Amino acid sequence: MKVGYKNFEIEVIDDENYNLNSTDNLRQYQKVYYKGKNQEDGFSPTSKHAVIIRESEVEISSVLVCEAGGATGIHDNSFIIEDDKIWIRVSNKIYCLKIPSLEIIWQKEFDQFTNFCFYKLEEDFLIHGELEIFRITKNGEIIWCFGGRDIWVNPEGSEELIIKDNVILLVDFESNRYILDFDGNLLEDIPK
Structure with a gap:
């Protein structure tokens, strides 16, 4: 899903095929947020949602946010953008990320x-x-x-x-x- 905001194009996608710590992923992200246990321990995220910010068709930041709660996808009511922030719902958490850096401002279950x-x-x-x-x-x-x-x-x-x-x-x-x-x-x- 792509949304225009100020001079940015913000794309929010579900990247369910992304494997943590793998170099074989089709797409690489500048940041990956996942506070769960390691996949090697048998724990893997149930939801993997990406935010990609482009300016003049050039990617300036990207993040993959992963959580191991209930599985969620991306649709119209998965995120809200305003005040130079994006709030995105991932499993049972809400993340507030700064635009355009996509640094975490807060995240909470x-x-x-x-x-x-x-x-x-x-x-x-x-x-x-x-x-x-x-x-x-x-x-x-x-x-x-x-x-x-x-x-x-x-x-x-x-x-x-x-x-x-x-x-x-x-x-x-x-x-x-x-x-x-x-x-x-x-x-x-x-x-x-």
Whole structure:
């Protein structure tokens, strides 16, 4: 996925075939962030997401961010770019990277298992995790979190999180419905 930002082209991709510590990778990155255990110990990242920044079609920085939590891919709600920063969701973590250097400003685990996606909410972010919904500041501080009766995955095809008309509409695994205000207060609890 490619996005224009100021005079940069920022590309965010899923590089699932990248092997840590191998010279045979199709693509090399200037930096690789992975705090997990060594692959030799039987631990390997489940998610490998790359950010590549180009200026005038010349690559000026690149990074591969790896995590061993729940597997995630890249889509529209995987990252947010503004204020010379990119916030990217990788497994159960959010990384805040400086543009254009891609140095880590902060990284933090939120949901215990997986952060499916995240959204801009006023001046903050809303994270759709597997177990909880989080509202966080741009600095990664948790403002509030909310958990339902079950996980935030719905096998019946209902959209699990919708931001609409100054409320947050949620649907859990059992199709229980919840309505929150932007302060995390439960306005309605509608069991299935």
